[in-house]
Amino acid sequence: MTAIEISQLTKTFGTVRAVDGVSFTVEAGTITGFLGPNGAGKTTTLRCLLGLVAADSGTALINGQSYAHLGSPISAVGAVLEATSFHPGRTARNHLRVLCVSAGLPESRADEALEQVGLADAAGQRVGGFSLGMRQRLALAGALVGKPKVYILDEPSNGLDPAGIQWLRGFLRYLAEETGAAVLVSSHVLAEVQQTVDHVVIIAKGKLVHQGRLADLTVNGSTPVRVVAREADRLGPALERAGGKVDPAPAPENAAAESAAGVLTVRGMTPEAIGQVALDERVVLSELVRERSGLEQIFLELTA
């Protein structure tokens, strides 16, 4: 089931086109990473989706409805937008009570949500004294009070310590897998969501550059593979005939030694396919390895 559907969304602030004809969908029961560098238009897209910013054109629907037309929005969508949106003088429990009362939910949901995010002990403390990590958890608790089936989180790991990030990953997995919710989580760091997400939507300069399964992004062949062979001059053309895109490796500092060994960077082929070509050509390989920063590299290239 399609939980979120964004179609040809455009928003201009003054002369800056923040979002430019972006379209993508998010399915129930999956976690989708919404990626892009800072200023790519992620936050504006999410805020259009949530009815906080009026789009110039295009549609952004949740469960087939625009946000303003959802009957009880907080029970349909849980949003975590920024960690600073609390009144510092209000206690955590009172913050959530305000949400519950406005939404017509029982006030007991406030304490239940605090329990879920591990803030039960701090319920009576003023938010002004909270660490950034505690604020993120409180923001998440605010998204949970309505028990929605769609979650939209804007950079939720900002300010979390490694333990907090790990906890968040587990929690998002729980939401998607156990409750069947659709989760859209934005980040400007691929590595941060790499272990959590099933799908990725990548935008840059307001435009969509990629949507698909994370697995496809990894094995669609554009992950560069580093190949070292003494007879690189013979292997290179053979790999190109096999459909690979071969670059001599970027000149390293010890250029002389490396070129002697013959370092190639191959795109569009899996290590296995490269090995097969080397075997057919009877070329001895001394190194055959996926570039460790491959995914990050693709991300950088896509968003450059």
Next chain:
Amino acid sequence: MTRLVKAELLKVFTTRMVWGMLALSLGFTLISLAALSILSGQEGVPSITESAGAIALFSSAASGLVFAFIIGTLVMTGEYRFQTITHTFLITPRRERVVAAKLAACAVVGAIFGVAGMLLSAVVAVPAILIKGGSLSVIDGDIARVGVGVIAAMALYTILGLAMGSLLGNQIAAMVVGIGWIYVLENLLVVLLPSVGRWLPGGAAQAVFGVAPPIGGTPYLPAWGGALLLAGYALVFAVVASTTTIRRDIT
């Protein structure tokens, strides 16, 4: 709608600012009560044992109008400052409902300020009038009108604060403009240009209290005229508050 008003009141009363403002408002009322009681009958000050003086004494309850105004600005600008407006509009995407709830909540908060002021006035004014040898009968015919006027004025100034906060969005700017208006411009106009001043919110409030105009000045509107004018201002401010809030992008 009821639950939205309840939530807005919960927002106000779960911060400490409201108690500070109420304390300041009552403090100003107390100063005014003390000054009018002590200076009673001296040159230029009406005697509190007479009707005009007694009305002025009870009207001290409205001395803290500016603090009601400040609470009103906070109801809106506090949400922008701390970005809680995001939560508010996420829960209630139909923003006109949020504004309506805030207007109602401001009226309630202002009324609470007014009632508290009237209670304090009564506690001080009644013994003061008796000690000066007067009789409470001098205020019999006017006390209800003064009370209603004080409560209405407090409610209106809280709504005025809300409108100013909605218009400017920034807390400091809204407070500076509002305080400048209440303490400087409006006071000057009511005294120096009474023909204009009587039509301003401050002048209308004076008319409802039934306070005598400054000596030689243009008389205030009749009480019902003042009440009508206050209601008209409330309506204009409500429109300002909603149009500015509904259009704003929350980034």
